[in-house]
Amino acid sequence: MRSYFALVEKDPDSAFGVRFPDVPGCFSAADTQDDVVPNSVEALQLWAEDMPLPPPSPHASILSLPDVRKALSSGGYLISVPLIDNDSAVVRANVTFERGVLRAIDAAARARGVTRSAFLASAARHEIEAKH
Numbered sequence: 797m798r799s800y801f802a803l804v805e806k807d808p809d810s811a812f813g814v815r816f817p818d819v820p821g822c823f824s825a826a827d828t829q830d831d832v833v834p835n836s837v838e839a840l841q842l843w844a845e846d847m848p849l850p851p852p853s854p855h856a857s858i859l860s861l862p863d864v865r866k867a868l869s870s871g872g873y874l875i876s877v878p879l880i881d882n883d884s885a886v887v888r889a890n891v892t893f894e895r896g897v898l899r900a901i902d903a904a905a906r907a908r909g910v911t912r913s914a915f916l917a918s919a920a921r922h923e924i925e926a927k928h
Contacts, residue, residue: 797924798849798879801858802836805872816877817861818853819843833875833925841882849879878924 800819806812814824814836824839826832843849858864858874868874893901905915 798852799876800840800849800852800879801855801874802877803864803867803872804832804875805867805870814839814875816840817858817864818850833877836875836877837880837925840877840879844879845882880921880924 800816802814802816802824804812804814812826812829812832814826814832816822816839819840822839822843824832824835826835840849855874859868864872864874901915902912905912908915910918
């Protein structure tokens with residue numbers, strides 16, 4: 797899975813602004829810190845649907861950019877954003893769980909009013925986003 801560095805900046809009394817140095821024109825924003833990564837994942841996905849993405853640059857290359865250095869010195873920070881392909885084709889997968897874990901998954905899915913598959917897909921997406 798490819799990941800792209802994103803620069804996050806925030807001025808007082810504003811939302812978090814996110815831009816991708818490797819993908820000029822691809823932007824995102826978030827009202828809260830918790831929404832920065834999910835919103836950035838979505839922005840990158842939407843961009844990739846319509847425009848080709850260049851290969852991700854290494855960290856050192858991103859840090860060498862003058863505008864990035866300036867933003868970092870002013871309180872900005874870099875995050876790694878995974879490119880999760882927006883491929884809506886449904887595929888069947890055979891997975892194995894401990895019985896107790898499967899019961900807990902089913903109970904959590906029922907409590908949320910979703911299917912086991914929807915719950916697991918959501919949990920997987922959340923875990924992937926949290927690691928970046």
